[in-house]
Amino acid sequence: MSASTTPRSFSIGEQDFLLDGEPFRIISGALHYFRVHPDQWADRIHKARLMGLNTIETYVPWNEHSPQRGTFDTAGALDLARFLDLVAAEGLLAIVRPGPYICAEWDNGGLPAWLFSDPAVGVRRNEPLYMAAIAEYFDALLPIVAERQIDRGGPVVLVQIENEYGAYGDDKDYLRALVDLNRAGGITVPLTTIDQPTHQMLSDGGLPELHKTGSFGSRATARLATLREHQPTGPLMCAEFWNGWFDHWGAHHHTTGTAEAAAELDELLASGASVNLYMLLGGTNFGFTNGANDKGVYQPTTTSYDYDAPLTESGEPGPKFWAFRDVIAKYAPVPDEVPVASAPAPVFEVVLDRSVPLSQAIRSSAPSLGTWGEYDHLPTLDELGHFRGFALYETTVETGGVLSFGEVRDRAQVFLDGEPVGVLSRDRHDTALVVPGGGVLQLLVEDQGRVNYGPRIGEDKGLVGPALLDGAEIAGWRVLPLDVGSLPAAARRDVEPGEASVVSVAGPAFAGGSFDIETPADLYLSTAGWGKGNAFVNGFNLGRYWSNGPASTLYVPGPALVAGRNEIVVFETLAIARPVARFVAAPELGHTEF
Ligand code: GLA
Numbered sequence: 001m002s003a004s005t006t007p008r009s010f011s012i013g014e015q016d017f018l019l020d021g022e023p024f025r026i027i028s029g030a031l032h033y034f035r036v037h038p039d040q041w042a043d044r045i046h047k048a049r050l051m052g053l054n055t056i057e058t059y060v061p062w063n064e065h066s067p068q069r070g071t072f073d074t075a076g077a078l079d080l081a082r083f084l085d086l087v088a089a090e091g092l093l094a095i096v097r098p099g100p101y102i103c104a105e106w107d108n109g110g111l112p113a114w115l116f117s118d119p120a121v122g123v124r125r126n127e128p129l130y131m132a133a134i135a136e137y138f139d140a141l142l143p144i145v146a147e148r149q150i151d152r153g154g155p156v157v158l159v160q161i162e163n164e165y166g167a168y169g170d171d172k173d174y175l176r177a178l179v180d181l182n183r184a185g186g187i188t189v190p191l192t193t194i195d196q197p198t199h200q201m202l203s204d205g206g207l208p209e210l211h212k213t214g215s216f217g218s219r220a221t222a223r224l225a226t227l228r229e230h231q232p233t234g235p236l237m238c239a240e241f242w243n244g245w246f247d248h249w250g251a252h253h254h255t256t257g258t259a260e261a262a263a264e265l266d267e268l269l270a271s272g273a274s275v276n277l278y279m280l281l282g283g284t285n286f287g288f289t290n291g292a293n294d295k296g297v298y299q300p301t302t303t304s305y306d307y308d309a310p311l312t313e314s315g316e317p318g319p320k321f322w323a324f325r326d327v328i329a330k331y332a333p334v335p336d337e338v339p340v341a342s343a344p345a346p347v348f349e350v351v352l353d354r355s356v357p358l359s360q361a362i363r364s365s366a367p368s369l370g371t372w373g374e375y376d377h378l379p380t381l382d383e384l385g386h387f388r389g390f391a392l393y394e395t396t397v398e399t400g401g402v403l404s405f406g407e408v409r410d411r412a413q414v415f416l417d418g419e420p421v422g423v424l425s426r427d428r429h430d431t432a433l434v435v436p437g438g439g440v441l442q443l444l445v446e447d448q449g450r451v452n453y454g455p456r457i458g459e460d461k462g463l464v465g466p467a468l469l470d471g472a473e474i475a476g477w478r479v480l481p482l483d484v485g486s487l488p489a490a491a492r493r494d495v496e497p498g499e500a501s502v503v504s505v506a507g508p509a510f511a512g513g514s515f516d517i518e519t520p521a522d523l524y525l526s527t528a529g530w531g532k533g534n535a536f537v538n539g540f541n542l543g544r545y546w547s548n549g550p551a552s553t554l555y556v557p558g559p560a561l562v563a564g565r566n567e568i569v570v571f572e573t574l575a576i577a578r579p580v581a582r583f584v585a586a587p588e589l590g591h592t593e594f
Helices: 038-050 080-089 128-146 172-184 199-205 220-230 258-270 319-329 484-492
Strands: 010-012 017-019 022-024 027-031 055-059 093-097 156-160 191-195 211-216 237-242 274-281 292-294 298-300 348-351 354-357 373-375 389-397 401-404 407-409 411-416 419-425 432-435 439-447 462-464 477-481 509-517 523-526 532-537 540-546 553-556 564-572 580-584
Touching (some): 027 038, 080 128, 199 211, 220 237, 220 258, 237 258, 258 274, 540 553
Parallel strands (some): 027 055, 027 274
Antiparallel strands (some): 354 509, 389 439, 401 432, 532 540
């Protein structure tokens, strides 16, 4: 059921957006439903209105909705209809950006990994196999959006075609084909494109019949002037006003000055332009959903997508909330009501009193962590249809020597007869190490997130051949793709609480513990002192952690907890010296540049 009201009109006039025929300035903020627990959507949307926003913008991640071809999941955090209805219920408008490519620091920029299984598929251009797959996606998605458009009484006023296409290609037939698919799918609201404000990108990324917008975070007057040269009529819009930035593992936590960001917003609004803050609230790359960049060095994006946005990852109004609210109040009505800050999160420790080595867990059958397959060559994980997370590769070697691969995507911990030998890490361009002798060679391989920007989208994950030992090819491999959904159960099985005392966690291993709470509320799990892995609460995959930083906490959304007994499980690939889960009062997103 959509929360529809009276149909209204929204169009693009000679100078302005027109809402029911009247000039209307969009003051929007990005909020990705797929990065926020669904039971928190209403709270975040409400706070958007309290900041003075009149619109919420979201991307749609195709790969999340369609993990396999032919599926379209709308459960839980993927219930876009519910999200849009909540936006409408708050009295706000909505902008939807269905891609199909979305970038967004999201795994593969939102393109499903299965799309690349057929090498004949040509992405981000007018290639029939690719367009046919998009048609299937839009068949499932667009009815949800179409019935929630403003002319049918819903909140949706704009739909974006592709994303910063001018930074990638110039195939106008592709853009036209996307327009046709949107129109055929019942999208009647104005369609837009977005590009970084350079002449090349604005001209390559758009079509005359689509309204061009820009993405930038500073120097608004100059950027809007460039945009105006390519969009001679109608409203100017910064459809991504970058008010913060994202973080990579191993680098610093990005922050931008509140006063500077507020001044940039002021300059933008003073010019009369419309805006979409990127982000209003960044949220979290839960599970294995983060993307990565690679412009010569592979840089996976962190679990926290806090973005130094006006609302923090956990929905708290930060300094930019108040500063932006003041700026917006100069140009538009802002409600008197203000959000109430939450109390600090409870501080406590949970002993991880259960631990199961991965080697033991994979031998048990209930629940199964996966099924071994045998191959006469080195398969990539994509070849096995295993598109995310971990897999174990195994082979037997008669002697030691130098073990090398074509490429490691993205990280392989190497074991000989169960003993650690070393790590091959893509972010250091490692491809070879010394194996001290013959025996059973195992490699625990992690896909750390698919590149979401540039030509490397869609590349295969896992071990890429040739696999050589002192120059001779290793042909026979056994591979066990790890079913990540079954990971949390692994620590529960085999070892019951109290049966064994855990002195430390020697990874790769599962460790678990239980704790009781009276009233579920947000928690921050400290991962300081832990190595590298994933943590789960009540089966909810909080995401990756890594001693590489900068973040050393994982956000635990209150709705993932229950009143009473809760369970934490950690899949640690390296080592934990002190087997305790510490919950701390506030997030620790790490060191900043200055
Ligand atoms: C561009 C993209 C967004 C996002 C930002 C950086 O503007 O359009 O999806 O990747 O960069 O956060």
